[in-house]
Amino acid sequence: MNKGFLLVVSGPSGVGKGTILHDLMNMQKNLVYSVSCTTRKKREGEIEGISYFITTYSEFEKKLDNKEFLEYAKVHNNYYGTPKDFVEQKINEGKIVILEIDVQGAMNVKKNSKDGVYIFVAPPSLDELQRRIKGRGTETEADIDIRMHNAVGELSYIQEYDYLIINDHINSAINDINEIINAEKHKVNRIDYNFN
Ligand code: 5GP
Numbered sequence: 001m002n003k004g005f006l007l008v009v010s011g012p013s014g015v016g017k018g019t020i021l022h023d024l025m026n027m028q029k030n031l032v033y034s035v036s037c038t039t040r041k042k043r044e045g046e047i048e049g050i051s052y053f054i055t056t057y058s059e060f061e062k063k064l065d066n067k068e069f070l071e072y073a074k075v076h077n078n079y080y081g082t083p084k085d086f087v088e089q090k091i092n093e094g095k096i097v098i099l100e101i102d103v104q105g106a107m108n109v110k111k112n113s114k115d116g117v118y119i120f121v122a123p124p125s126l127d128e129l130q131r132r133i134k135g136r137g138t139e140t141e142a143d144i145d146i147r148m149h150n151a152v153g154e155l156s157y158i159q160e161y162d163y164l165i166i167n168d169h170i171n172s173a174i175n176d177i178n179e180i181i182n183a184e185k186h187k188v189n190r191i192d193y194n195f196n
Contacts, residue, residue, distance in 0.1 A: 003190040004091035006113060007031070007181065008099045010106045011121030012151035013076070014133035016167045017100055020121065023174045025098075028181055032095045034087055037063065040078040043138045053083075071112075073104040076146050080105070096181065103157040110160070117184050119177060120161040124168045126151065 011017050025031050037053045039060050048054055055063070060079045063069065070088075072081030082099055090097045099109065109116060123129035129151055133144050158164055163180055167173040184190070 001094040002185070002192055003115070004094045005096055005184070005190060006087070006091070006099055006109065006116035007096050007184075008101065008106045008109055008116050008118045009121060009177075010101060010103050010119075010154065010157070010161070011167075012123065012129055012154050013147045014129055014136060014151075015121050015123050016132070016170060016173070017121050019170060020165075020167065020174050020177060021098055021100060024177055024181070027174075027178055028096070030094070030096050030185075031098055031181075032090050033098045033100070034082055034090075036080050036082055036101070037069075038078055038080045040076075040080070070099075071101065071105040071108040073102050073108075075102045075104070076143070076150060082109075096185070103154045103160075107157070107160060115190075117163070117180070118161040119163045119165060119180065120158050121165045121167050121173065122155060122158065123151075124166055 009017055009021065021033065025033060035049065035053060037055050037060060039055060039057050040052070042048065042054055046052065057079065060081065063081065064072065068084060069081035070084040072079060080102065082101060082105065087097050106118060110118065123132070126148070130144070130148055133139060133147055139147065165173050165176050
């Protein structure tokens with residue numbers, strides 16, 4: 001069995017990570033998506049247990065005390081965390097586990113785990129990012145301001161990542177990440193090859 005690994009994908013809210021990853025899941029059968037826990041309210045169209053596991057603040061803090069997260073962060077005034085057991089189980093099954101997480105979480109994962117691939121998805125410009133968030137129509141003006149402010153901070157972490165994808169044209173972004181995954185899958189240390 002080939003080795004599983006973490007595929008950590010970050011980028012400002014609204015940049016299109018969700019759409020890109022959704023399409024990639026249909027292209028690569030070995031990918032699994034790690035569903036995070038969050039205290040954020042469910043958006044229209046999101047499905048409990050598929051988009052996120054929604055918890056209260058106190059439930060989240062209980063999970064924190066029980067060390068149930070691989071990493072967690074407070075983003076835009078809400079908690080978000082990656083359930084540890086699921087990730088470990090899937091890596092052991094040889095899967096590529098997608099963590100769609102913010103830069104703080106990604107840096108924590110990087111500190112603690114050896115085998116990960118780090119991809120940053122950036123918008124072509126901040127103006128375009130704002131247009132996309134507004135176009136989504138799911139955030140209040142105040143939330144949009146917070147997300148735009150945080151976007152600038154997140155972009156300053158690009159150098160910490162292995163790959164930069166500028167999401168100008170969605171299909172190119174999807175193809176580029178697909179090629180990265182194909183290349184990473186063929187790294188010698190990940191392949192269980194016995195020529196006897
Ligand atoms: P949104 O509210 O737009 O779904 O997500 C806001 C931000 O939180 C995004 O940058 C998203 O990648 C990040 N995020 C989602 N789940 C997690 C998680 O489990 N851990 C961390 N650190 N960030 C997360």
